Amino acid sequence: MSELVIRNLHVNVEGKEILKGLNLTLPQGEVHAIMGPNGTGKSTLAYTLMGHPKYEVTEGEVIFKGQNILELSPEERAHLGIFLAFQYPVAIPGVTLANFLRAAINAKRKAINPDDEGISVAEFRKLLMEKMRLLKMDPSFAGRYLNDGFSGGEKKRAEILQMAMLEPEIAILDETDSGLDIDALRIVSEGVNALRGPDLGVLVITHYQRILRYIKPDKVHIMMDGRIVESGGPELAEHLEEHGYDWLRERIAA
Amino acid sequence: MTAKARQRPRREVRLPFTAEMLPHDEPELLAAYRRAAWETYQRLPMPHRKMEAWRRTDIRGLRGENLRLPRENEFRSLPPVPEALTQPLVDREHGGQILLLPGGHERRMQADLAAQGVIFTDLRTAAAEHPDLLKQVLGKVVPAEDGKFAALAAAFSQNGVFVYVPRGVQVEAPLHSLAWGPGVGLAHIDHIVIWLDEGASLTYVHESASPDEDGQTLHAGLVEILLGNAAHLHFVELQSWGRHVWNFTHERAHLGRDASIEWIFGSLGSRLTKSFTQVRLAEAGSSARVSGFYFADGKQHLDHDTRQDHLAPHTTSDLLYKGALKDYSRSVWRGMIFVSPEAQKTDGYQANRNLMLSDTARADSIPGLEIKANDVRCTHGATIGKVDPEQMFYLRSRGIPAPDAERLIVEGFFDPIMQRIPFEGVRGRFSRAIHEKMG
Ligand SMILES: Nc1ncnc2c1ncn2[C@@H]1O[C@H](COP(=O)(O)OP(=O)(O)OP(=O)(O)O)[C@@H](O)[C@H]1O
Ligand SMILES: [Mg+2]
Numbered sequence A: 001m002s003e004l005v006i007r008n009l010h011v012n013v014e015g016k017e018i019l020k021g022l023n024l025t026l027p028q029g030e031v032h033a034i035m036g037p038n039g040t041g042k043s044t045l046a047y048t049l050m051g052h053p054k055y056e057v058t059e060g061e062v063i064f065k066g067q068n069i070l071e072l073s074p075e076e077r078a079h080l081g082i083f084l085a086f087q088y089p090v091a092i093p094g095v096t097l098a099n100f101l102r103a104a105i106n107a108k109r110k111a112i113n114p115d116d117e118g119i120s121v122a123e124f125r126k127l128l129m130e131k132m133r134l135l136k137m138d139p140s141f142a143g144r145y146l147n148d149g150f151s152g153g154e155k156k157r158a159e160i161l162q163m164a165m166l167e168p169e170i171a172i173l174d175e176t177d178s179g180l181d182i183d184a185l186r187i188v189s190e191g192v193n194a195l196r197g198p199d200l201g202v203l204v205i206t207h208y209q210r211i212l213r214y215i216k217p218d219k220v221h222i223m224m225d226g227r228i229v230e231s232g233g234p235e236l237a238e239h240l241e242e243h244g245y246d247w248l249r250e251r252i253a254a
Numbered sequence B: 001m002t003a004k005a006r007q008r009p010r011r012e013v014r015l016p017f018t019a020e021m022l023p024h025d026e027p028e029l030l031a032a033y034r035r036a037a038w039e040t041y042q043r044l045p046m047p048h049r050k051m052e053a054w055r056r057t058d059i060r061g062l063r064g065e066n067l068r069l070p071r072e073n074e075f076r077s078l079p080p081v082p083e084a085l086t087q088p089l090v091d092r093e094h095g096g097q098i099l100l101l102p103g104g105h106e107r108r109m110q111a112d113l114a115a116q117g118v119i120f121t122d123l124r125t126a127a128a129e130h131p132d133l134l135k136q137v138l139g140k141v142v143p144a145e146d147g148k149f150a151a152l153a154a155a156f157s158q159n160g161v162f163v164y165v166p167r168g169v170q171v172e173a174p175l176h177s178l179a180w181g182p183g184v185g186l187a188h189i190d191h192i193v194i195w196l197d198e199g200a201s202l203t204y205v206h207e208s209a210s211p212d213e214d215g216q217t218l219h220a221g222l223v224e225i226l227l228g229n230a231a232h233l234h235f236v237e238l239q240s241w242g243r244h245v246w247n248f249t250h251e252r253a254h255l256g257r258d259a260s261i262e263w264i265f266g267s268l269g270s271r272l273t274k275s276f277t278q279v280r281l282a283e284a285g286s287s288a289r290v291s292g293f294y295f296a297d298g299k300q301h302l303d304h305d306t307r308q309d310h311l312a313p314h315t316t317s318d319l320l321y322k323g324a325l326k327d328y329s330r331s332v333w334r335g336m337i338f339v340s341p342e343a344q345k346t347d348g349y350q351a352n353r354n355l356m357l358s359d360t361a362r363a364d365s366i367p368g369l370e371i372k373a374n375d376v377r378c379t380h381g382a383t384i385g386k387v388d389p390e391q392m393f394y395l396r397s398r399g400i401p402a403p404d405a406e407r408l409i410v411e412g413f414f415d416p417i418m419q420r421i422p423f424e425g426v427r428g429r430f431s432r433a434i435h436e437k438m439g
Helices: A042-050 A074-080 A097-112 A121-134 A139-143 A152-166 A182-195 A210-214 A235-243 A246-253 B028-043 B111-115 B123-129 B148-156 B389-397 B402-418 B424-438
Strands: A003-013 A016-027 A031-035 A055-064 A082-085 A092-096 A170-174 A201-205 A219-224 A227-232 B096-101 B104-109 B119-122 B159-165 B175-180 B187-196 B201-209 B217-227 B232-240 B245-255 B260-267 B272-281 B287-296 B301-310 B316-325 B330-339 B347-356 B362-366 B369-371 B377-386
Touching (some): A042 A074, A074 A097, A121 A139, A121 A182, A182 A210, A219 A235, B096 B119, B104 B111, B104 B119, B123 B187, B148 B245, B159 B201, B187 B232, B217 B232, B232 B245, B260 B301, B272 B287, B301 B316, B316 B330, B316 B362, B316 B402, B402 B424
Parallel strands (some): B330 B369
């Protein structure tokens, strides 16, 4: 078991500093939530952890399994077990969800063992159908072009399907709850809960306490202006829901 | 700049063809056709960049004076046809196959097709045994006047195929021809003639291929397709010439009342290609769907000229060409939908989509409409785009390495065309080509 350790992370986007010395430790086996006002840098953190080329790290490190993952390409980070459920997943017309997922699974297997022959079609289909059932997705989604014409909620469900198929060790869920109706929120949360275990650390980025009633966090962090400004237990999320962020802004200003 | 690069290209390509090189001892039908084509050939100017159709395609790099026609049976001393190319592309058994070889050909056909009255033979045999049929099509769909290379192919085609499907006959097993053009310094010239009589139907696959070699080789080809009333042709063409081949083709389908053609056109090989592909919707109710795909890399130059002529009311055409370009390659697509005054209720569509995989490749996409009727629906679209970096990041974040991610996106780009190809073998051949070209 390992932990993801973010130390003094500074990140620029197009020349502007968005993350300003962020510290956070997420052990495998735990669920942490990050909450914070719009434009605070939550997605910036998520993209930076995954290695998006637009996000320029100017200072700091992110250690996982003894490596500074900031030195790795996005695909190497994925092979190490990092997964990002995107706030806004892009559509890839012409590539079916099934073909894409098979390519992703095989890429990871090959990275671990260069002689790997890839998952068999039968085994893959079985796994995919099982995970789609878990997320109550219609099997026809397997043959649809990735995120192409998916509704907002379908995209989020497809992100969690990918998580279930790829079995990450650190999963960052960037507002996976937004755009989900009440039933979908429950199904997706149950899907995430089914994946919980000693080998999975989850970072849930959200604006609402709603999802945290289903996916019970071990810790809640509040992010403002590029930093973690407060950490606590699940009660912190309830406090935010009631009181908003003003008390924190006032405290920071003081 | 080196001394070599500074040399100015010659003003014009010189080709070595003379009257003495015309085929000998042919049936009079063919001989007369060739004499007339030879006259036309001499009269027409060599294409140059001041001609509208040739503005973007410079052929002055072709050292034509060094070319010669293959000798009788020359294929025996050249690399043989790879076994894989003779396998059925449309996952059933071939009804018949003709190999067009340098200085010869080989043919086989299922006996039951002959019993149905289907003719599938080389051009010379057709001229000897079926002159009354052949003369109704030969040179009638693509006249030699269409261009210098059309006239060249008409006059000198060493190889050819004549297909005739009698009235009402539905040919189940597809017919296949392969133009195999190994060798350097040769001029491979062929002529395919397909005639489906009223109500007949056929699937026909024509491939051209050769190994990559050093030097230069010429291919000139004619494809003439005549579809009688309510005839239906599924026509699949796949061009995989070696990187040294300069390829020029003129192809046209002429459609009768309620006839239809489903035309799939794949272009992967050659040093340079200039093709003219045309459908002529000559009578009411006829329809054509043309699906082209191309993938150019290295220094390849692929120029596809398409034309959809609507000459009668209630005619439909739907043309989609999609291409990817890599390295220093270049593509040109020039499309034209022509609607004559009497062709009311025409529905015409043309689109060309290009995916640029390098900053040094170039695509020109020039749609055209010329509409002389007032009650029509004609639309066109042309796009030139790049791989979206957000798509790349998404795929890579799932563990797919950058080269594989790019290949997935390219395959996805071509998928709408692949969906139009009901033949596993053709799709497989193309996706292998994508793999090879993407390295
Ligand atoms: N690719 C980008 N290009 C330009 N600006 C960016 C980019 N990504 C983020 N930013 C800017 O960085 C700041 C932080 O954005 P980010 O998306 O990280 O916020 P967030 O906390 O996720 O907000 P939200 O709660 O609305 O999702 C914003 O001001 C945003 O405009
Ligand atoms: Mg965000």
